[in-house]
Amino acid sequence: METECRFQAELLQPVSPGESSSWLFVVLPKDVSDTLPRRGRTTVEGLLNGHAFQVTLEPDGKLSHWLKVGKELQQAAGVAAGDSVTLEIRPVEKEPEPEVPGDLQQALAANPEARSSWEATTTIARVDWIHWIVSAKQAKTRVKRINDACNMLAEGKKRVCCFDTSGFYSKALRAPEHA
Incomplete structure (x- = not known):
């Protein structure tokens, strides 16, 4: 540790x-x-x-x-x-399983190939998939990301591509502004 x-x-x-x-x-x-x-x-x-x-x-x-x-x-x-x-x-010694948002749970339940890949990925990969989905600023972007995630997972991709989990390059993620 x-x-x-x-x-x-x-x-x-x-x-x-x-x-x-x-x-x-x-x-x-x-x-x-x-x-x-x-x-x-x-x-x-x-x-x-x-x-x-x-x-x-x-x-x-x-x-x-x-x-x-x-x-x-x-x-x-x-x-x-x-x-x-x-x-x-x-x-922590072992990253805890992330809470899967309901809309993603439903999409995975409707796509057995995607669900199978999801279950075969690592906890960290699942954290990144969820982070990519929930970081969408608009509802339509979130829906598209869930659909894209299911398609990528169904194709056997284990990790979300093209997403900067630090937010440094895309500036999509940042600390809240403070008062």
Whole structure:
């Protein structure tokens, strides 16, 4: 397993938190992110001010990552937006299976060849397929990506091609803007 990294960071409040305004985030220092096994989504475990958590980091589009801090962890650690926190993180030994979105589940269920390839891929490959699909900004793009994914998988492709999981080259992925 990779070594544990310890660092200080400020808890940031997103400008556009979406449906729930109760989460905060931290952008990892680049030197910490460089110790992680991949530039795309990667799961870590660790401590925030001494309180344990496990979370999947998101790429920030600048060859680093950002970490979403939910309300439960904020309350347990007694922290709020603007606070400086101490984080200790390390990659998990085995990447957990990703949650498959319902629309992708339905498409895979309707295409036995695609489902067979899906089941034969690695967990990391499934993370990347899902990341590619959910990163679509428009509903019609998401539908097209699901269709394309099923076609590629049915053809035996194990990994999504032409998708920069770090967001660095396409700028499709980035950390939220903060208030």
